[in-house]
Amino acid sequence: MIASFVNAHVHLDKVYTLDLIGDAAVTAYTGEQMGGSMASSELASAVKDSYDEATIEAKARRCLLSGLRHGLRHVLAFADVDTRAGLRGVTPLLRLLEEFHGVIDLQVVAFPQDGLLRDPGAEDLVREAVELGADVVGGIPRIEYTDADAREHVRRICELAASTGRRVAMLVDDSGERPPPSGFGSPSRAMGSVPGSCHGRGRRSCLAGIA
Numbered sequence: 001m002i003a004s005f006v007n008a009h010v011h012l013d014k015v016y017t018l019d020l021i022g023d024a025a026v027t028a029y030t031g032e033q034m035g036g037s038m039a040s041s042e043l044a045s046a047v048k049d050s051y052d053e054a055t056i057e058a059k060a061r062r063c064l065l066s067g068l069r070h071g072l073r074h075v076l077a078f079a080d081v082d083t084r085a086g087l088r089g090v091t092p093l094l095r096l097l098e099e100f101h102g103v104i105d106l107q108v109v110a111f112p113q114d115g116l117l118r119d120p121g122a123e124d125l126v127r128e129a130v131e132l133g134a135d136v137v138g139g140i141p142r143i144e145y146t147d148a149d150a151r152e153h154v155r156r157i158c159e160l161a162a163s164t165g166r167r168v169a170m171l172v173d174d175s176g177e178r179p180p181p182s183g184f185g186s187p188s189r190a191m192g193s194v195p196g197s198c199h200g201r202g203r204r205s206c207l208a209g210i211a
């Protein structure tokens, strides 16, 4: 057996875009603690205004090939699926699934970066992305405005995953300025707190990476 590397969290729809958004997003993300992550996400969202599928596909391919040369064989690739990005971010990554089949174990996460309650319409887009072939349903409850909305976010993501037979990659510990709702202290507790929910649907590599 040959040892290989795993990247369980790469925003493959936004690689090689620093020239488009400048250093502000990186500074916000790394400047202090995770408190800047909300500002960073919003700054990085600017790249979606000039998103086009051909460019995303080329940059994502370049990233995967670069990783491959260094022994990367397993990738959990997040693609923003929201009303700003539409399906423009996820579609090119789905095309790469076939291209890299047998070379890199690539899984595509349909990720509602701007929330579900905060971004009406995102949930339908995530479902559509799954129907197009996305392997995993993403979640980020802390992006919602209130704890109640965050809980509802988790419930809806788990329900969508269960109804489509998909697994979940839920980011629940980078809570930024607002602490996670009580009971959301760990990924497993967050997902287990939803009645009839995601039991057994967590993406182990992702959850372990953020626990």
Ligand SMILES: [Zn+2]
Binding pocket: 009, 011
């Ligand atoms: Zn991320």
